[in-house]
Amino acid sequence: YKDNPFYKFAEHLYVGISAGYWVSMEYHNVFRPNLWDPLMRLDLNILFSFPRVGFAFMWQSLILIIPFAFGILFFTRFTKNFAWLSRWSMALIIGIFAGIAIIGYSTGDLILQIRANLLPLWTGNWLSSLNNILLTVGVLTSLIYFFFSKEHKGTLGAGAKVGIWFLMISFGASFGYTVMSRMSLLIGRIYFLFGNWLGLIK
Numbered sequence: 001y002k003d004n005p006f007y008k009f010a011e012h013l014y015v016g017i018s019a020g021y022w023v024s025m026e027y028h029n030v031f032r033p034n035l036w037d038p039l040m041r042l043d044l045n046i047l048f049s050f051p052r053v054g055f056a057f058m059w060q061s062l063i064l065i066i067p068f069a070f071g072i073l074f075f076t077r078f079t080k081n082f083a084w085l086s087r088w089s090m091a092l093i094i095g096i097f098a099g100i101a102i103i104g105y106s107t108g109d110l111i112l113q114i115r116a117n118l119l120p121l122w123t124g125n126w127l128s129s130l131n132n133i134l135l136t137v138g139v140l141t142s143l144i145y146f147f148f149s150k151e152h153k154g155t156l157g158a159g160a161k162v163g164i165w166f167l168m169i170s171f172g173a174s175f176g177y178t179v180m181s182r183m184s185l186l187i188g189r190i191y192f193l194f195g196n197w198l199g200l201i202k
Contacts, residue, residue, distance in 0.1 A: 035064055035071075039064055042062070119136060137166075141159045143163070
């Protein structure tokens with residue numbers, strides 16, 4: 001097995017079209033409306049003639065100079081003497097996206113998961129109570145399995161083994177759900193080919 005020229009042509013064509021498409025989309029939908037056009041609308045005469053009034057109306061556009069400067073620093077990566085300046089831009093982007101991701105994950109996933117697991121052990125209905133007890137035991141024993149500050153022996157080891165069972169059951173259910181969803185997608189495509197297209201299935 002080896003690559004053939006047709007595969008390489010299709011691969012390069014796909015990568016080139018994708019890269020060109022996303023560059024064009026970023027330029028027209030992000031760079032132009034959010035940075036370039038606001039900077040081009042700046043009227044420096046108003047700013048110098050009426051500093052207080054001009055700055056009050058133009059600060060939103062003027063502050064865009066900061067990310068524009070950091071964006072320019074990215075291109076210093078192509079020079080040996082000034083390549084280190086691009087680290088400032090990279091650090092800024094990583095820091096901003098890390099902060100946004102941490103806040104988004106905490107408020108949208110972690111806190112909601114903790115709140116969803118704070119369940120009453122007795123609800124008046126024995127089936128609902130059993131479900132809440134199983135969920136609580138599963139969460140606690142799964143957390144015990146990932147607690148590595150102490151060796152898993154005795155009660156801690158027994159809890160970790162129970163947590164393994166809960167984890168394996170959850171992984172198996174998730175894997176089965178994924179397989180079933182992929183199979184349903186495959187069956188739908190097969191039905192489209194043999195039914196709607198070829199007309200072999202009526």
